[in-house]
Amino acid sequence: MDFIGEKCVKCGKEFNADDDIVVCPECGSPHHRECYKEENRCANAPLHMKGAKWQRTVRVSGPEATNPQIAECPVCHYPNEGGAEFCVHCGTRMDRSGISFIPEEEETGTGTDDHTGYTDEVGIGISRPYLGFNPDEDMGGATLREVLHFVSTNTIYYIPLFKRMKDSRSKISFNILCFGFPNLYFANRKMWLWSIITAVVMTVLGLPAELKQIVDMGMEDATKSIFSTGAMDLLYANRGILSGITELSGIADILIRVVLCLLGNWMYYRHSIKSISRLKKRYNGDITKERAAAAGGIKPLNILFAALIMMAMKFVSLIAVIVMIESAVMIQQMV
Numbered sequence: 116m117d118f119i120g121e122k123c124v125k126c127g128k129e130f131n132a133d134d135d136i137v138v139c140p141e142c143g144s145p146h147h148r149e150c151y152k153e154e155n156r157c158a159n160a161p162l163h164m165k166g167a168k169w170q171r172t173v174r175v176s177g178p179e180a181t182n183p184q185i186a187e188c189p190v191c192h193y194p195n196e197g198g199a200e201f202c203v204h205c206g207t208r209m210d211r212s213g214i215s216f217i218p219e220e221e222e223t224g225t226g227t228d229d230h231t232g233y234t235d236e237v238g239i240g241i242s243r244p245y246l247g248f249n250p251d252e253d254m255g256g257a258t259l260r261e262v263l264h265f266v267s268t269n270t271i272y273y274i275p276l277f278k279r280m281k282d283s284r285s286k287i288s289f290n291i292l293c294f295g296f297p298n299l300y301f302a303n304r305k306m307w308l309w310s311i312i313t314a315v316v317m318t319v320l321g322l323p324a325e326l327k328q329i330v331d332m333g334m335e336d337a338t339k340s341i342f343s344t345g346a347m348d349l350l351y352a353n354r355g356i357l358s359g360i361t362e363l364s365g366i367a368d369i370l371i372r373v374v375l376c377l378l379g380n381w382m383y384y385r386h387s388i389k390s391i392s393r394l395k396k397r398y399n400g401d402i403t404k405e406r407a408a409a410a411g412g413i414k415p416l417n418i419l420f421a422a423l424i425m426m427a428m429k430f431v432s433l434i435a436v437i438v439m440i441e442s443a444v445m446i447q448q449m450v
Contacts, residue, residue, distance in 0.1 A: 135149075277387070317368065323360045326433070330354065
């Protein structure tokens with residue numbers, strides 16, 4: 116949109132071809148970039164109070180004045196009036212070049228339900244509401260808007276990733292946290308079923324190594340052994356088998372971690388869709404941003420709970436194995 120001849124709502128000076136102009140996403144008022152930086156918000160406060168839109172005062176000439184056709188947004192495909200600079204639905208620049216768009220988060224100071232995005236530079240930059248995607252796009256049972264509200268944190272990473280998975284039907288991506296701490300990652304994202312499953316699997320696969328360490332310690336110093344003499348003799352006689360099981364368990368542990376690393380993000384994507392579907396049933400389709408965020412997002416305190424649960428599993432399972440070995444030795448002695 117050509118603002119030459121129009122006046123900056125802050126300083127009142129007319130714009131020329133060399134001016135760097137930014138536009139308020141709510142009312143459309145144009146500012147010099149420096150004027151906006153100085154005000155740190157839209158200077159056309161009266162227009163905001165009325166809920167009105169800025170209107171140009173200079174007659175438009177050229178193609179914009181003779182082309183009343185509907186222009187489709189290149190991102191969300193919403194029909195806009197011909198010559199519109201920004202999509203009235205998602206806020207994307209129609210021509211993807213030229214005048215910058217003032218992020219509504221900066222303009223209001225708090226952010227809004229319809230503008231979860233990022234800026235390409237510090238201060239005033241190019242905003243991409245819903246990261247430039249169509250908020251009403253079906254993501255496989257939930258809209259992109261609903262998924263974004265459910266994910267709540269780190270949406271810049273997850274939303275484009277989820278959309279790529281949906282479009283390409285690919286399940287593969289890298290989630291390093293799912294390799295190192297899968298049960299903690301799932302717990303933090305409120306995926307308790309997967310957190311418990313991975314905790315159980317990791318505990319079982321880690322038992323042979325824990326048992327081997329206890330046996331090795333007892334062999335070095337019998338006073339530190341928690342096993343009876345008969346149990347130590349049994350374990351010593353089968354130390355080769357124990358070492359082999361430990362190696363196999365270690366390999367299985369790494370393979371499972373690799374699989375979780377590659378599929379962890381897809382698992383979270385499917386969890387998000389299923390959780391939103393359950394919310395729709397519970398609230399008869401009325402899913403607010405607050406409800407979605409409360410059901411999703413992260414909860415760091417869950418990490419502590421998951422760590423404590425896994426520690427308890429390791430302790431209980433190790434005690435159970437020790438009791439089983441001692442019982443086997445007792446039965447063998449009785450026979």
